[in-house]
Amino acid sequence: MVTYAVKTPPQHGAWADYLDVWRAADDIDTYSIAWNFDHFYPLNDPIDGPCLEGWTTLAALARETKRLRIGTMVTGMHYRHPAVTANMAVTLDHVSDGRFILGLGAGWYIPESEAYGIPLGSLKERMDRFDEGVEVITSMLTQNSTSFSGKYFELEDAMCNPKPLQKPRMPIVIGGRGEKRTLRTVAKHADMWDALMTPVEEYQRLHGVLKQHCAAVGRDVSEISTSVHLPWNVDDDPAALAARTVDYDGAGVDMIVFSMRGPYLASMLEPLAAELGKL
Numbered sequence: 001m002v003t004y005a006v007k008t009p010p011q012h013g014a015w016a017d018y019l020d021v022w023r024a025a026d027d028i029d030t031y032s033i034a035w036n037f038d039h040f041y042p043l044n045d046p047i048d049g050p051c052l053e054g055w056t057t058l059a060a061l062a063r064e065t066k067r068l069r070i071g072t073m074v075t076g077m078h079y080r081h082p083a084v085t086a087n088m089a090v091t092l093d094h095v096s097d098g099r100f101i102l103g104l105g106a107g108w109y110i111p112e113s114e115a116y117g118i119p120l121g122s123l124k125e126r127m128d129r130f131d132e133g134v135e136v137i138t139s140m141l142t143q144n145s146t147s148f149s150g151k152y153f154e155l156e157d158a159m160c161n162p163k164p165l166q167k168p169r170m171p172i173v174i175g176g177r178g179e180k181r182t183l184r185t186v187a188k189h190a191d192m193w194d195a196l197m198t199p200v201e202e203y204q205r206l207h208g209v210l211k212q213h214c215a216a217v218g219r220d221v222s223e224i225s226t227s228v229h230l231p232w233n234v235d236d237d238p239a240a241l242a243a244r245t246v247d248y249d250g251a252g253v254d255m256i257v258f259s260m261r262g263p264y265l266a267s268m269l270e271p272l273a274a275e276l277g278k279l
Helices: 015-026 054-063 082-095 110-116 123-142 182-189 200-217 238-243 245-250 266-276
Strands: 003-007 031-036 069-072 100-105 146-149 154-158 172-175 192-194 225-232 255-260
Touching (some): 003 266, 015 031, 015 054, 015 266, 031 054, 031 255, 082 100, 082 123, 100 123, 123 146, 123 172, 123 182, 172 182, 182 200, 200 225, 200 245, 238 245, 238 266, 245 255
Parallel strands (some): 003 255, 172 192, 192 225, 225 255
Antiparallel strands (some): 146 154
């Protein structure tokens, strides 16, 4: 049965509003997970508008919630060294009492990368870096020490202590639709695949590609749960928005992420939950 999540991209809004939404979601059993994002510029115009940093807000939101699983959908690999990301992930897992889910992606948003002088690179370079980074993070979360020699990252007997509260590590979700590289990395490392805002038919086709990658690495695709995003605007009719989830549920999607577009109003949550409860 499909589950439901709330996402508050921390852009064009105020901290108090995100906090109100997460507190409200924590009190409504319909929603099982709450997400934010990992960007420094808004994704929607104007890009010079306010945008809070995702990981620090997530740490604060972790202490303001008790039930929800929490995560950043998804962390750009090029923004931080993977050893740093691994340590941040462990810290969030402890701060949240084992409710943290680690979202990872190769990175894509050119304006902020160029403005900050953070090399993004070609698509091949992004994916090569991403594959190395996921391997580093997975090792650091589970092994006593990690040594790694790659094109982008070099580690020698690197430690990450303590280990996550969740064993053997917190779940990893990888977001993206790249058929050759991203889905192959999902097959090798992820516990969840996020297909972003993808129509049902395209989701089904891509899930077939993921199944092929899983077969190639000797993994059962059923081990990997899936999610898609639905945009959630303040003037959306709750009944119509809830109805959009039915086809995804029928297609085997495990989680629907309702991604708020602002303004971020806690009062939006209960009416949608009521409509979802009727399905």
